[in-house]
Amino acid sequence: MPDLQINQAPALPESSCPIVAIGAGGIVNDAHQPAYRKVGFETIGIFDLDQGKARATAEAFGIARVFASLEEAVASAPPDAVFDVAVPAKAILDILPALPDGAAVLIQKPLGDDWEQAKQIHALSHQKNLIAAVNFQMRYAPYVLAARDLIERGAIGELHDLEIRIKVNTPWHLWPFFETLPRVEILYHSVHYLDLIRSFFGEPQSIYAKTVKHPQMEKLASTRTNIIMDYGDTLRANITANHGHAYGLEHQESYVAWEGTEGAIKATIGLLLNYPKGEPDSFEYCLLAEGQDPVWESVPVEGSWFPDAFIGSMSSLMRYVEGSSDTLSTAVDDALKTMALVEAAHRSSDAGGVPVLI
Numbered sequence: 001m002p003d004l005q006i007n008q009a010p011a012l013p014e015s016s017c018p019i020v021a022i023g024a025g026g027i028v029n030d031a032h033q034p035a036y037r038k039v040g041f042e043t044i045g046i047f048d049l050d051q052g053k054a055r056a057t058a059e060a061f062g063i064a065r066v067f068a069s070l071e072e073a074v075a076s077a078p079p080d081a082v083f084d085v086a087v088p089a090k091a092i093l094d095i096l097p098a099l100p101d102g103a104a105v106l107i108q109k110p111l112g113d114d115w116e117q118a119k120q121i122h123a124l125s126h127q128k129n130l131i132a133a134v135n136f137q138m139r140y141a142p143y144v145l146a147a148r149d150l151i152e153r154g155a156i157g158e159l160h161d162l163e164i165r166i167k168v169n170t171p172w173h174l175w176p177f178f179e180t181l182p183r184v185e186i187l188y189h190s191v192h193y194l195d196l197i198r199s200f201f202g203e204p205q206s207i208y209a210k211t212v213k214h215p216q217m218e219k220l221a222s223t224r225t226n227i228i229m230d231y232g233d234t235l236r237a238n239i240t241a242n243h244g245h246a247y248g249l250e251h252q253e254s255y256v257a258w259e260g261t262e263g264a265i266k267a268t269i270g271l272l273l274n275y276p277k278g279e280p281d282s283f284e285y286c287l288l289a290e291g292q293d294p295v296w297e298s299v300p301v302e303g304s305w306f307p308d309a310f311i312g313s314m315s316s317l318m319r320y321v322e323g324s325s326d327t328l329s330t331a332v333d334d335a336l337k338t339m340a341l342v343e344a345a346h347r348s349s350d351a352g353g354v355p356v357l358i
């Protein structure tokens, strides 16, 4: 297929909704606002408990209003506003009760700090009839959209293997709050991969996992994880994440790989390599042709996970609100299933493996 056109861009809304931003922290400045600026989504006002951060973000991105309180933000929101909530997970339950019933809201992942909070956020969203989606935006990274396009067209045949392998040096000290949390790696990082695998394979029958500390990062609950998602005897889905590879870039790895009966795809997640500088993404695919040696084609990646994937998660919500799409792919109902996998992975890790007989 020499002239294969591969889609890497999300579907955009026909007309965008005004955004009211709650939270003006790192991810809002690094990804939310740069993404919205790229496609012209307007943020009409912002609120953060830290008013200095709200003012600085408003100034950096040309946001007209800084709200002095959550109540003021809600009262000032037009009826077609989308609330873009990007606060620490434990604060989500402080914010949702104040939103108008029936409001559209995009909630930053994870859906709470544990399974109990996830269930409470889910229940509250339903009680208030919120049109609530969770920002599991990796599904909209350009290389993931490209892979999905090829897979949905049947280019690699029947998808039967999905592997995510991360071996990088993550500077956890940039986020001191992690030292206070009982769950770190799976809840805050591998959760993206659990969600991504679900988006291709659906719900696994069960999960095997082991998450461990690093001897030089004793204050962090865990920074290295292996997860096997059990889809029966023919599909394989694996996540291996090692965030303590402090030995230079040479042997760092960061990729998603899909294998099918007629081809394979490999995408480099450049964002995580050499963090926070990052390295380029890559996207390669190989389509088997009878009688020929396998050949890998390389396609330039247009954009990256940060910020481009954040266009997709917001667009998906706006498209659902305006009625141009009848699916809300990361709705709270769906996100709760990803959180259930986080819970199952921790239970598996705590329970341990099968004892060796001798």
Ligand SMILES: NC(=O)c1ccc[n+]([C@@H]2O[C@H](COP(=O)([O-])OP(=O)(O)OC[C@H]3O[C@@H](n4cnc5c(N)ncnc54)[C@H](O)[C@@H]3O)[C@@H](O)[C@H]2O)c1
Pocket: 022, 023, 024, 025, 026, 027, 028, 047, 048, 049, 050, 053, 086, 087, 088, 089, 091, 094, 095, 108, 109, 110, 135, 137, 188
């Ligand atoms: N790829 C991703 O999806 C991704 C990446 C990074 C962070 N995150 C998530 O985004 C969330 C925020 O992360 P961050 O890195 O921006 O953190 P941060 O600490 O830089 O910012 C959080 C902000 O929320 C504000 N805040 C806290 N409680 C609030 C409340 N009740 N009302 C209004 N503002 C409040 C704080 O003042 C702070 O400015 C976290 O849950 C994190 O997991 C997601």
